[in-house]
Amino acid sequence: MFCSLGHQPNQSCRGSSLRNRIKGPLVVTSHVGSALVHDSWRTTMSGGEQEMSSYYVGVDVGTGSVRAALVDQRGVLVAFADQPIKKWEPQFNHHEQSSEDIWAACCVVTKKVIQGMDINRIRGLGFDATCSLVVLDTHFCPLPVNNEGDSHRNVIMWLDHRAVNQVGRINKTKHSVLQYVGGVMSVEMQAPKLLWLKENLRETCWDKAGHFFDLPDFLSWKATGVTARSLCSLVCKWTYSADKGWDDSFWKMVGLEDLVADNYSKIGNQVLPPGAPLGSGLTPEAARELGLPPGIAVATSLIDAHAGGLGVIGADVRGHGLVCEGQPVTSRLAVICGTSSCHMGISKDPIFVPGVWGPYFSAMVPGFWLNEGGQSVTGKLIEHMVQGHAAFPELQAKASARCQSIYAYLNSHLDLIKKAQPVGFLTVDLHVWPDFHGNRSPLADLTLKGMVTGLKLSQDLDDLAILYLATVQAIAFGTRFIIEAMEAAGHSLSTLFLCGGLSKNPLFVQMHADITGMPVVLSQEVESVLVGAAILGACASGDFTSVQEAMSEMSKVGKVVFPRHEDKKYYDKKYQVFLKLVEHQKEYSAIMSGD
Numbered sequence: 358m359f360c361s362l363g364h365q366p367n368q369s370c371r372g373s374s375l376r377n378r379i380k381g382p383l384v385v386t387s388h389v390g391s392a393l394v395h396d397s398w399r400t401t402m403s404g405g406e407q408e409m410s411s412y413y414v415g416v417d418v419g420t421g422s423v424r425a426a427l428v429d430q431r432g433v434l435v436a437f438a439d440q441p442i443k444k445w446e447p448q449f450n451h452h453e454q455s456s457e458d459i460w461a462a463c464c465v466v467t468k469k470v471i472q473g474m475d476i477n478r479i480r481g482l483g484f485d486a487t488c489s490l491v492v493l494d495t496h497f498c499p500l501p502v503n504n505e506g507d508s509h510r511n512v513i514m515w516l517d518h519r520a521v522n523q524v525g526r527i528n529k530t531k532h533s534v535l536q537y538v539g540g541v542m543s544v545e546m547q548a549p550k551l552l553w554l555k556e557n558l559r560e561t562c563w564d565k566a567g568h569f570f571d572l573p574d575f576l577s578w579k580a581t582g583v584t585a586r587s588l589c590s591l592v593c594k595w596t597y598s599a600d601k602g603w604d605d606s607f608w609k610m611v612g613l614e615d616l617v618a619d620n621y622s623k624i625g626n627q628v629l630p631p632g633a634p635l636g637s638g639l640t641p642e643a644a645r646e647l648g649l650p651p652g653i654a655v656a657t658s659l660i661d662a663h664a665g666g667l668g669v670i671g672a673d674v675r676g677h678g679l680v681c682e683g684q685p686v687t688s689r690l691a692v693i694c695g696t697s698s699c700h701m702g703i704s705k706d707p708i709f710v711p712g713v714w715g716p717y718f719s720a721m722v723p724g725f726w727l728n729e730g731g732q733s734v735t736g737k738l739i740e741h742m743v744q745g746h747a748a749f750p751e752l753q754a755k756a757s758a759r760c761q762s763i764y765a766y767l768n769s770h771l772d773l774i775k776k777a778q779p780v781g782f783l784t785v786d787l788h789v790w791p792d793f794h795g796n797r798s799p800l801a802d803l804t805l806k807g808m809v810t811g812l813k814l815s816q817d818l819d820d821l822a823i824l825y826l827a828t829v830q831a832i833a834f835g836t837r838f839i840i841e842a843m844e845a846a847g848h849s850l851s852t853l854f855l856c857g858g859l860s861k862n863p864l865f866v867q868m869h870a871d872i873t874g875m876p877v878v879l880s881q882e883v884e885s886v887l888v889g890a891a892i893l894g895a896c897a898s899g900d901f902t903s904v905q906e907a908m909s910e911m912s913k914v915g916k917v918v919f920p921r922h923e924d925k926k927y928y929d930k931k932y933q934v935f936l937k938l939v940e941h942q943k944e945y946s947a948i949m950s951g952d
């Protein structure tokens with residue numbers, strides 16, 4: 358059933374593209390609207406001759422925006438563009454998007470990154486996206502996922518928690534597929550959302566539905582017309598097994614037997630490994646919309662966190678003084694930190710970690726098992742804490758007067774008020790439990806809530822900055838908690854590889870190093886998720902023989918941030934408090950639910 362990662366007919370291999378050479382000047386950097394274009398088409402070769410590189414377009418659909426990059430075969434981003442996408446929250450815990458709006462944004466950013474470029478040198482296109490659920494009818498038109506009947510809003514976002522009741526019933530079945538999602542299915546996965554649609558929108562949505570796609574698979578279908586699903590999406594979010602396929606008994610047991618009856622045609626019965634080329638490549642229609650040449654290779658896609666993992670985990674670490682230099686790749690933990698944080702660890706054999714998703718075979722790096730820990734809100738939590746504080750308008754005004762981002766301003770403000778002590782010590786009496794949207798890992802408990810202890814009457818900028826710091830630290834303690842669970846189950850981790858929007862925040866990075874005691878590697882390209890998407894396009898083009906080869910050629914170490922071991926005792930004490938917080942929260946619930 359699986360395609361191998363092979364060459365597409367009529368496409369030259371990497372060796373021949375390297376033989377195309379031109380002469381001319383190089384390197385101009387300019388801004389085009391919201392796009393950054395770095396014209397390094399021509400790379401100087403020895404003897405003054407210049408090599409004509411091949412390029413790939415990577416498209417990354419995050420929670421808040423769509424990004425695209427033009428990436429060369431060494432993994433260098435030569436152009437970048439982004440565009441916000443619409444989100445609706447019609448009621449608490451319902452989060453919706455529009456697949457048409459998302460596709461339109463993909464077209465805008467792709468056109469921007471290829472502006473002024475010789476598009477014939479673009480050899481592959483790769484998509485990644487959040488694991489949101491897209492619903493289309495039998496004619497591939499959007500169907501409403503809401504009571505209002507608004508078919509424009511046809512995407513249930515990954516962070517939508519409407520299906521709490523449904524996931525509770527699914528977990529009560531104790532079906533064996535649950536072993537492969539950490540023992541407990543998350544409300545963020547697709548089976549509970551499908552059941553919710555069947556039980557709540559039967560006539561307007563469920564009965565009319567022809568196709569349920571994970572968002573990454575929707576994008577590759579839009580580009581190629583091929584409805585094949587990525588092994589990544591199906592294994593990680595839909596209970597598919599790389600080795601046994603669908604399990605009929607699960608779908609029948611949870612009340613979704615109608616999906617089995619038509620041989621899974623609505624949720625996918627053709628499955629391909631990430632990076633495999635799809636059909637005849639880019640369709641003429643999609644080519645027109647994206648501004649790319651028709652027929653270029655389009656890759657089977659990945660979920661965004663997994664693309665981030667590919668973009669960072671395979672880098673050559675020699676010469677950076679890292680302990681993982683002499684260790685297998687399984688000692689590396691990729692942490693993709695955006696709206697949420699995802700902790701991606703790989704292993705040769707399956708490792709069952711209670712409360713951590715997986716083990717998933719070949720869902721990220723082919724041939725390896727994957728465990729995925731996660732925190733459902735991290736970037737979103739920091740924004741929530743900062744924007745909800747009484748001193749936020751003052752912060753905004755002061756940051757904009759200095760032409761700084763609010764986070765750069767807060768970081769420098771913390772440096773100012775810390776005096777002689779390390780900045781992290783400012784939270785000695787302020788502690789946060791970060792599960793404002795439930796706990797994804799390692800407790801897998803969506804009923805957990807956020808906690809803050811140590812509040813005072815003051816509401817000034819100092820107070821806001823310290824609350825922000827305590828929140829960042831709580832997120833890092835959450836990562837430590839996940840790492841401990843993974844190690845207790847058999848992982849042996851030594852080094853973190855961070856990417857995503859939050860990895861641009863030096864305080865966030867330093868706190869992850871200090872609190873976990875592990876060095877943090879940042880990639881040369883800050884937009885590493887896009888490098889991951891481009892790696893897919895490069896594999897589909899046939900320019901690399903395997904995902905592993907593309908990873909080692911295209912992901913590069915940029916900066917390493919080492920932990921301040923002298924602060925360890927302080928963070929160990931704060932970690933003890935962190936663990937007490939959740940213990941106490943559970944005690945409060947037990948008291949309140951008792952007689």
Ligand SMILES: Nc1ncnc2c1ncn2[C@@H]1O[C@H](COP(=O)(O)OP(=O)(O)O)[C@@H](O)[C@H]1O
Pocket residue numbers: 418419420421422694695696697735736737739740762764765857858859861862
């Ligand atoms: N330069 C920066 N400094 C601090 N935080 C940042 C920076 N850039 C992005 N972020 C934070 O990263 C988060 C978004 O990350 P991103 O990877 O873009 O998210 P997503 O993929 O979920 O759309 C936001 O919470 C944002 O505030």
Ligand SMILES: O=C(CO)[C@H](O)[C@H](O)COP(=O)(O)O
Pocket residue numbers: 419420421486487488489515660661662663694695696697698699729731857
């Ligand atoms: O569930 C996930 C990956 O398995 C991601 O958290 C989800 O896709 C959202 O990602 P992001 O925070 O980057 O927007």
